[in-house]
Amino acid sequence: MVTVMTSTFSDRVVRRAVRATSVGALLALAGAGAVMAPAGANTPEGWSNPPAVDPVHALVILLAAPVGLFLLIALVVYLPALARGENLSPSSAGAFEIEWFGGPSKSHEELAAPDNDESQSGGASGRW
Numbered sequence: 139m140v141t142v143m144t145s146t147f148s149d150r151v152v153r154r155a156v157r158a159t160s161v162g163a164l165l166a167l168a169g170a171g172a173v174m175a176p177a178g179a180n181t182p183e184g185w186s187n188p189p190a191v192d193p194v195h196a197l198v199i200l201l202a203a204p205v206g207l208f209l210l211i212a213l214v215v216y217l218p219a220l221a222r223g224e225n226l227s228p229s230s231a232g233a234f235e236i237e238w239f240g241g242p243s244k245s246h247e248e249l250a251a252p253d254n255d256e257s258q259s260g261g262a263s264g265r266w
Contacts, residue, residue, distance in 0.1 A: 181187075219226055 216226065
């Protein structure tokens with residue numbers, strides 16, 4: 139008994155995509171290995187040997203400085219509103235009304251519908 143295997147276009151596309159992805163991943167790994175190989179070299183003799191970094195100093199630089207900068211920016215942003223006596227609590231966020239910039243002074247429920255075919259009111263229109 140002979141089984142005939144037919145290959146559809148989508149099967150060939152999937153196989154080519156898998157093959158291309160595999161080759162690309164292999165080349166990327168080979169390139170990464172080639173780039174990382176010089177990292178195993180010894181320090182040149184003419185260079186100085188720097189002292190070890192204090193872990194507390196590293197934490198101050200890597201954690202305290204960004205957090206302090208964040209707090210400083212937040213203070214600069216919120217300080218004017220606090221000086222004016224505005225309520226900045228999340229519960230007061232619902233007190234704002236919806237605003238349509240550049241829209242009519244009426245609410246969007248009160249917009250006029252078009253009167254006839256030549257009328258420009260009532261929203262978007264398309265013509266050929």
